[in-house]
Amino acid sequence: MTIKHDDRPAGDAWKPRIRPVKFVVAGGFGAGKTTFVGALSEIPPLRTEAAMTTVGARVDHRRGSEAKTTTTVAMDFGRLTVDEYLVMYLFGTPGQERFGFMWDDICTHALGAVVLVDTDRLDQSFPAVDYFEAKDVPFVVAVNRFEGTTRHDLGAVRDALGVSSHVPMTECDARHTESAKQVLLLLLDELVNAARARAAATVV
Amino acid sequence: MSAEPPSKGHGRTGGHDVVRPFVMTGGRTRADRRDLRIETMLTAVPGATTSGLSAEQVKLLRLCQAPISIAEASAELGLVIGVTTILAADLVSEGRLEVHQTDPVEIELDVLSRMIDAVRAL
Ligand SMILES: Nc1nc2c(ncn2[C@@H]2O[C@H](COP(=O)(O)OP(=O)(O)OP(=O)(O)O)[C@@H](O)[C@H]2O)c(=O)[nH]1
Ligand SMILES: [Mg+2]
Numbered sequence: 459m460t461i462k463h464d465d466r467p468a469g470d471a472w473k474p475r476i477r478p479v480k481f482v483v484a485g486g487f488g489a490g491k492t493t494f495v496g497a498l499s500e501i502p503p504l505r506t507e508a509a510m511t512t513v514g515a516r517v518d519h520r521r522g523s524e525a526k527t528t529t530t531v532a533m534d535f536g537r538l539t540v541d542e543y544l545v546m547y548l549f550g551t552p553g554q555e556r557f558g559f560m561w562d563d564i565c566t567h568a569l570g571a572v573v574l575v576d577t578d579r580l581d582q583s584f585p586a587v588d589y590f591e592a593k594d595v596p597f598v599v600a601v602n603r604f605e606g607t608t609r610h611d612l613g614a615v616r617d618a619l620g621v622s623s624h625v626p627m628t629e630c631d632a633r634h635t636e637s638a639k640q641v642l643l644l645l646l647d648e649l650v651n652a653a654r655a656r657a658a659a660t661v662v
Numbered sequence: 663m664s665a666e667p668p669s670k671g672h673g674r675t676g677g678h679d680v681v682r683p684f685v686m687t688g689g690r691t692r693a694d695r696r697d698l699r700i701e702t703m704l705t706a707v708p709g710a711t712t713s714g715l716s717a718e719q720v721k722l723l724r725l726c727q728a729p730i731s732i733a734e735a736s737a738e739l740g741l742v743i744g745v746t747t748i749l750a751a752d753l754v755s756e757g758r759l760e761v762h763q764t765d766p767v768e769i770e771l772d773v774l775s776r777m778i779d780a781v782r783a784l
Contacts, residue, residue, distance in 0.1 A: 650771065
């Protein structure tokens with residue numbers, strides 16, 4: 459279904475559209491997603507929950523239906539108000555693998571994504587990288603530096619993750635606003651390039 | 663749905679009410695509007711009345727006096743995302759709420775520049 463924005467009643471003063479834009483911060487369990495969102499958000503990260511219905515193994519014969527349990531999965535998000543009409547939201551994906559089914563709900567219509575990588579648990583970043591590549595969501599990879607972890611060079615991390623050479627990659631410390639800012643700016647640059655390419659392609 | 667009256671505290675996890683919401687939505691677990699996403703912003707249509715609305719819908723409509731996303735409204739109301747979405751979908755179809763969103767493929771360069779300036783200024 460499409461929403462029409464331009465059918466305002468005649469006489470209504472023209473106003474800029476209200477635009478929420480969504481960014482996703484993904485990565486494995488404990489990779490620093492909440493920390494990253496908190497470093498950039500103007501409000502302390504908010505927590506919201508989505509319900510998940512799991513069909514139990516036990517079948518309730520009396521009611522002729524399968525026993526269902528409803529649990530919730532939490533996600534954190536932050537907000538960055540650009541101006542009265544433009545608001546950026548940063549959503550952290552739930553870290554646990556079993557919430558993979560929620561990714562479409564979180565990621566549909568995302569402008570871009572950041573994949574946080576903990577080099578001690580590289581394998582935990584595979585699902586995010588695969589997901590954004592498959593869905594054509596522009597993304598950047600940020601390698602979080604945790605104390606006491608082995609330093610890997612970015613080229614080695616890129617190879618290990620199987621990230622294509624056109625995907626920007628950087629190091630960061632999610633605890634510091636300045637560092638998190640650079641990651642988001644890298645992603646925004648990438649979006650500018652993509653928008654320019656699209657504009658060039660539509661000019662015949 | 664179970665005939666048991668929803669008891670307070672039953673099925674609650676982390677402050678969010680899991681069972682009662684499905685009573686609030688008349689048992690529905692999915693909104694029939696696919697255009698309502700977590701970041702979608704809502705605003706109350708000027709002059710929208712609260713007649714015939716449930717207490718939760720009244721609260722939602724009040725929150726939407728200023729633009730607010732479904733995620734923020736959910737956090738504010740203490741409801742799971744799916745329930746807020748269903749409550750909002752009804753208000754939208756009744757013409758009480760207006761929907762605002764951005765399709766990533768139509769994002770303009772000037773909008774990106776405004777975001778870049780805002781992030782640099784942090
Ligand atoms: N040294 C270092 N520590 C970090 C960094 N980012 C996060 N941490 C720490 O790592 C721990 C986990 O960070 P979180 O932000 O909670 O990670 P998360 O990805 O949200 O975790 P889950 O939601 O449980 O998957 C916290 O103690 C952070 O302070 C980083 O860049 N460098
Ligand atoms: Mg977290």
